Amino acid sequence: MENELTYSKAAAELEVIVKEIEEENIAVDALSEKVKRAAQLIRFCRSKLRGTGEEVEKVLADLEEKTREEEGEQF
Amino acid sequence: MAESPIITLSELNFSIKAALSYSFPDTYWVIAEIAESRCDQKGHCYFNLVEKDDDRTVAQIRANCWAYEYRKISQKFEKATREPLKPGMKVLFLAAINFHEVYGLSLLIKDIDPSYSLGEMARKKREVIERLQKEGLIELNKGLRLPLVPQRIAVVSAPGAAGYGDFMSHIANNPFGYSFNIQLFPAIMQGQEAEKSIVAALHEIRKRQDSFDVAAIVRGGGSQVELNCYDGYELAVAIAKLPLPVFTGIGHERDDTVADMVAHTRMKTPTAVADFLISGLKAFEDRILEAQRRLGRLCEKALKDENHKLNTLIQRFHYAVKNSFRHQESGLDSALKALKIQVSHLLRTANDRLTIYEKTVKHLDPANVLKRGYSIASLDGKVLKSVADVEAGASISIRLQDGTVKGKVQEVFTHGE
Structure with a gap:
């Protein structure tokens, strides 16, 4: 799985999100999407630090699947 | 062969022992490397000591250390170097030369100087580090x-x-x-x-x-x-x-x-x-939590800003709606006024036209025409419009303003052109 989330990927993405929000004026609609993603990343890191990483990955995988389904419905 | 005396082995060994103790009466500080070591149950220790030039052995001798001495020596050595005496180590022993008629030549170890070994270890360590x-x-x-x-x-x-x-x-x-x-x-x-x-x-x-x-x-x-x-x-x-x-x-x-x-x-x-x-x-977790805190603050601010924007928008909307009502109200008023003017104008025009019609109608009323001196001639109830419709001798009636005249036509002629 090439998209496997790692600590460094998660931290980097999280910090990019924070920077984006800090530096650009992000619309509230986009903001909620970004914050949702940030919350995922934070949850991933903190759970993985405490060894519940596998569960987190499963949750994230489910979540992504759902998102894909929803996007599929839109088109 | 005849010149050499014949003696027993024990006599020979005794002579060697005597000669050695005469030649080496003292103890000596000897630098050597421990090639092998072995202690027995009583605590006596036996060494094989060597000297090497590169890997070639250039000297070798057995050495013994009796239990009482060995205990002292090994403790002293360990205390100073934190290492036990073991093969591969270079040591500085105080030794006496010992020759036994049965066991032969060996060194008898009396003491040790650990500082030499310490120096050796330090030198070895230095060499490793340099390499x-x-x-x-x-x-x-x-x-x-x-x-x-x-x-x-x-x-x-x-x-x-x-x-x-x-x-x-x-x-x-x-x-x-x-x-x-x-x-x-x-x-x-x-x-x-x-x-x-x-x-x-x-x-x-x-x-x-x-x-x-x-x-x-x-x-x-x-x-x-x-x-x-x-x-x-x-x-x-x-x-x-x-x-x-x-x-x-x-x-x-x-x-x-x-x-x-x-x-x-x-x-x-x-x-x-x-x-x-x-x-x-x-x-790492602190880094994540810091991002979370910053995100929290940013969201709070973004929501506050958005709320503020929304409030401003609501106010503007209120104002715009009110304004638009006022505008339309006044528009309605003037339209009404215009309508009134328009209506009264229309009414007047219509009235004028009616008056004219009235006059015209009055003019055209046959009674009025008769009053002005015109008359209407008719034959058998039909109004006469042309001389062609009547012949001399026909009875016609002529309607005047206030009555009718009846008579006979004497002559018919056409007005010449």
């Missing part, structure tokens, strides 16, 4: 980047040792609840076999390097002797060339060992290594 420096190995492992989160750890230690136990319980009881994935690679951690054993463990780790973030060599709780193995060249190379950052927590009280020098990070004790690893995870 490592020349080969660029001292800094090699330090050049590896510490992983962001050192969570998968390959540990080289002795399974039953206190140091390993301390390390594990410290990791397991970390106050943040972090979980670590720790794999033990068992090794002998002190003594003659240690260097080879630790090197072998490091090679095992190397085979599975992708499964680990860092390696740790931990030891402690054992005695403070026999740690010379950590100054060995082979171990230093194995540490330096491991593609994972190596932590040491060897738990010794003396100066840094060579292993410490080539390691990525050296700690005094196994618990210090554990603390360092835990602090690595804490630092």
Whole structure:
């Protein structure tokens, strides 16, 4: 799985999100999407630090699947 | 042959013994390397001492040390060097020359000067360090980047040792609840076999390097002797060339060992290594939490801004609606006025037109025409419009304003053109 989330990927993405929000004026609609993603990343890191990483990955995988389904419905 | 006297072996050996004690009456400080050593049950110790030039033996002799002396000597040596007397060591013994009629020539060891061995060890260590420096190995492992989160750890230690136990319980009881994935690679951690054993463990780790973030060599709780193995060249190379950052927590009280020098990070004790690893995870979590806090503040601000924008928009909308009503109200008023004007104008125009019609109608009324002196002639009830409709002698009636005249037509003529 090439998209496997790692600590460094998660931290980097999280910090990019924070920077984006800090530096650009992000619309509230986009903001909620970004914050949702940030919350995922934070949850991933903190759970993985405490060894519940596998569960987190499963949750994230489910979540992504759902998102894909929803996007599929839109088109 | 006849000139030589004939004597017994014991007589010969006795003569040798006498000659030797005459020639070597004193004791001597002798530099030698221990090639072999063996102690018996009574505590007497037997050595094979050699002198080497490179790898070639240039001198060799047996040596004995009686139990009482040996106990004193070995304690003195260990106290000074933290190493037991063992093969491979260069030592400075005080020895007497001894010849026994049955057992032959040997040295009788009386004392030892550990400072010579200490100097030798230091020299050896220096040589190892210099060689490592020349080969660029001292800094090699330090050049590896510490992983962001050192969570998968390959540990080289002795399974039953206190140091390993301390390390594990410290990791397991970390106050943040972090979980670590720790794999033990068992090794002998002190003594003659240690260097080879630790090197072998490091090679095992190397085979599975992708499964680990860092390696740790931990030891402690054992005695403070026999740690010379950590100054060995082979171990230093194995540490330096491991593609994972190596932590040491060897738990010794003396100066840094060579292993410490080539390691990525050296700690005094196994618990210090554990603390360092835990602090690595804490630092990462702090970074994540800081991002979370910043995100929280940003969201709060963004929502406040958005709320403010919305409120402003609502106010503007209110104002715009009110304004538009006022506008339309006044528009309606003027339209009404215009309508009124328009209507009264229309009414007037219509009235004028009616008056004209009335007049016209009045003019055209036959009664009025008759009043003005015109008359209407008719024949058999039909109005006469042309002379062609009447002949002389016909009875016609003529309607005037106030009555009718009846008569006979005398003549009909046409007005000439």
